Amino acid sequence: MAMRSQVYEWANIVDTPSNTSTTRRKGGRFGSFMSANKQYSVFTGGVGNNITRPANTNATQFIVIEDLAVSPHLGATLQVTINTTDYFQTPDTQIKYTDGSFAGVSGLASPYPRGARQPGAANIAPTSISVGEGTAVWNTFALYPSIYVLPGQTFDVKVMLDTANGVEASTTTGITTVTSNASTANEFTSTSHGMAAGTEIFVSSSSGTTPQDTGYYNVHSVGANVFGISTEQDATDITLDADEEIVFHQNGAGVACFVKYTLYDGPDALIANKLLEMGVTVNPNNVDWYKRSLLENGGV
Numbered sequence: 001m002a003m004r005s006q007v008y009e010w011a012n013i014v015d016t017p018s019n020t021s022t023t024r025r026k027g028g029r030f031g032s033f034m035s036a037n038k039q040y041s042v043f044t045g046g047v048g049n050n051i052t053r054p055a056n057t058n059a060t061q062f063i064v065i066e067d068l069a070v071s072p073h074l075g076a077t078l079q080v081t082i083n084t085t086d087y088f089q090t091p092d093t094q095i096k097y098t099d100g101s102f103a104g105v106s107g108l109a110s111p112y113p114r115g116a117r118q119p120g121a122a123n124i125a126p127t128s129i130s131v132g133e134g135t136a137v138w139n140t141f142a143l144y145p146s147i148y149v150l151p152g153q154t155f156d157v158k159v160m161l162d163t164a165n166g167v168e169a170s171t172t173t174g175i176t177t178v179t180s181n182a183s184t185a186n187e188f189t190s191t192s193h194g195m196a197a198g199t200e201i202f203v204s205s206s207s208g209t210t211p212q213d214t215g216y217y218n219v220h221s222v223g224a225n226v227f228g229i230s231t232e233q234d235a236t237d238i239t240l241d242a243d244e245e246i247v248f249h250q251n252g253a254g255v256a257c258f259v260k261y262t263l264y265d266g267p268d269a270l271i272a273n274k275l276l277e278m279g280v281t282v283n284p285n286n287v288d289w290y291k292r293s294l295l296e297n298g299g300v
Contacts, residue, residue, distance in 0.1 A: 002268040003284055010042035010049055010159070011256035030202060031252035034165045037100045039079065039158040042257055056154040060265060062272040063149035064282050067260035068105050068157070069112030072137040075162030077104030078257055080147055082155050087147055101162045109141035112258040148282065149261075151269060157259050166252030 012032040032047045034040060040047050043055050057063055070078045079095075079102055080087040086095045088103045095103050115136040149155045199219040206214075262284065264272045271290050272282045280286055 002264065002266045003287060004263045004265070006261050006263055008042070008157075008259045008261075009256065010157075010259075011254065012048040012165070012252070013254050013256070014048065031165060031254045033252050034159075034161050034255065036162055036164045037102070037160065039102055039160045042157045042159055042259070044156075045158070054154050055156065057149050057151050059151050060269050061151055062264040062269040062282070063155070063261050064264070064272075065143070065147040065149065065155075065259065065261045067143055068258070069110045069114070069139065070105070070107040070159060070257040071255045072107035072111035072116055074165055074253060074255065075101065075160075076107040076255060076257075077102060077160050077162075078107075078110075079104035079158045079160065080155065081158065082147070082149060083153055099162075102158075102160045104158075104160060105141060105143075108137060110139045110143075111137040112256055114139060145281065146283075148276065150276075151273070157257065159255065159257055161255065165255060 012034060014030055014032055034047060039045075041050075042048070043051050044053070065080060068078050068080070070076045086103070088105060089095055090097060090103050097103065115138060117136050197219055201217050201219060203214055203217055264282070264287065268287055271287050275282050275286055275290060
C-alpha cells in the first residue's frame with residue numbers, strides 16, 4: 001500500500017525502574033522518572049518505549065501528522081519538531097514561557113486517553129495513565145491544519161511536564177539508634193529521600209546484615225526511628241538494621257501520549273507534493289481525487 005494510516009503510542013510505563021528505555025510498549029506499572037521543564041522525545045528520549053533511530057522520511061515519502069494527545073496532568077504538553085524547528089510557539093513567537101516551561105499542546109486541551117481524569121490537585125497525578133480523581137477531560141483542540149513532514153526531513157514529538165512525576169533514584173541508610181545528631185544523621189527523620197507513608201518504591205539494590213530482595217515494596221511509616229516497608233504479599237514491616245542501605249526508586253506518575261499520522265509512499269508521495277504545490281490540503285480523499293483526475297485526462 002502506498003498510503004498508510006499509522007499510530008504511535010508512547011508511555012513512561014516500564015516493567016522495572018532500571019529498564020527506562022525499551023523498543024516496545026511494556027505492560028509494567030512503574031512510571032519512569034521525568035524531570036520538570038525538560039522535553040523528552042517519545043521516539044529516542046531514553047524514557048519509556050522508544051524506537052531505534054530518529055523518525056524521518058526518505059526521498060519518496062511524505063507524512064501528514066493529523067492528531068496529537070497527551071496525559072492531562074502535571075502540566076504535560078506536546079511539541080512537534082521538524083528538523084530543528086519547533087512547530088508550536090507562544091503568542092510572542094517564543095518556544096518557552098518565562099517560567100521555563102516549553103510551548104506545546106496541553107494535555108488539558110488534547111487529553112490522552114480521551115476522557116482521562118485530571119487529578120484533584122495540579123501537582124499530583126495517578127500512577128495509571130487512565131485513572132484519576134477529578135472530572136473527565138475531553139478534547140477542545142483539533143490539529144488543523146495538519147502538520148506536513150516533507151521528503152528527506154526528520155521529525156520528533158516531545159513531551160514536557162511542568163512538575164516532576166516523582167522522585168529520582170535515592171539511597172537511604174537504615175539507622176535504628178537515635179544519636180545526639182539524629183536530626184542530621186538519622187535518615188528516618190529526614191524528608192530528603194522524598195518518601196511518605198503510602199508510597200510505593202522499587203528497591204533496585206541493598207546491602208547490610210540482612211539485605212532486602214529487589215522488587216516492589218510499600219512504605220508503611222516514616223518517622224523517628226521508624227522506617228517500615230513491606231512487600232505486597234506480607235504487610236509486616238521490615239526493619240532496616242543500622243548498617244543496611246537500600247537504593248530505591250519511587251514509583252513515578254504514569255504519562256502517555258498518542259500520535260496519529262498518514263504515510264504517503266512512492267507515487268502517492270509525489271501526488272502529495274503536487275497537491276502541496278497547488279495549495280490543496282493533503283489527505284487521502286484529495287490524493288484519490290488527483291488520481292481520478294489523471295485517469296480522466298488520459299494521465300496528463
